[in-house]
Amino acid sequence: MKISVVTAVRNGAATLPAMLDSLHLQSHANLEHVVQDGASSDGTMDLLRRQGLAGMALVSAADGGIYEAINAGIRRATGEVIGLLHADDVLADADVLARVEAALQDPMIDGVYGDLQYVARDDPSRVIRHWRAGAFAPGALARGWMPPHPTLYLRRDVFERAGLYDTSYRISGDYDGMLRFLTFAQVRLAYIPHVMVQMRMGGASNRSFAQMIRKSREDYRAIRRHGVGGVGTLMGKNLSKLPQYWAQV
Structure with missing residues (x-):
């Protein structure tokens, strides 16, 4: 099973080496790395050419934002299964993609997800939050549940x-x-009860109070758009993060 890992990056030279190492270590051999670079100016392209996977599909061009870059990468991907891995993230162990392939041997399953750890930006060995996703249950979306997106492979x-x-x-x-995948497309997901990805804190959604407010507004727009709830859903989504700070691995 060919798995395409799509990376959208702009000026990610500081954290890319760890992410690339985690791909090189994967026990799953049939792996395509699709990189969509947003016209980086910090040496990202040189680093990718030196340390990237053999056969890496690399394009660099200015874009209109992260989702435009992700979409461009997905369009170029040739694998049967597609997931995302950002420059600040790493696959948690060498068998992450092997577990993805094993779960997707079931033809009734459209995708998989697992657990996620948020780690300190200056010390990736220090876990700040442990997101144990758990299996999907009816009504979960209305309570604010969602699978950790960096662990999602479809x-x-x-x-x-x-x-x-x-x-x-x-x-x-x-x-x-x-929300669109789980409502409109009725995607059937399997839960892999392992930490699949470690993500550095300080991403676009939580780097400032203004960004957190904007994220909440956009979350509410998505909730209403897909008819899964209202203000209570948004509150549940945000409150569900609190136990992750003291969850035991």
Whole structure:
């Protein structure tokens, strides 16, 4: 099973080496790395050419934002299964993609997701939040549940029937996309009870108070758009993060 990992990056030279190392370590051999660079100016392209996977599909061009870049990468991907891995993230162990392939041997499953750890930006060995996603249950979306997007791997036909990410969102296009996949497309997901990705804190959605407010507004727009709830859903989504700060691994 060919798995395409799509990376949208702009000026990510500081964290890319760790992400690339995590790809090189994967025990799953049939791996395509599709990189969509947003005209970086910090040496990202040189680093990718030196340390990237053999056969890496690399394009560099100015874009209109993260979701436009992700969509461009997905369109170029040739794998049967597609997932995302950002420059600040790493696959948590060498068997992450092997577990994805094993779960997707079931033809009734459209995609998989797992657990996520947020780690300190200056010390990736220090876990700040542990997001144990758990299995999907009816009514979960209305309570604010969502699968951790960085752990989500989908068969390519999900994008073909449900569409790509809505570029009118600046921060919450991933949440909007997941709600669309789970409602309109009726995607069937399997839960892998392992930490799949470690993400550095300080991303676009949480780097400032203004960004957090904007994210909440965009989240609410997505909730209403897909008819999964209202203010209570947004509150549940935000409150569900609190236990992650003291969750035991």
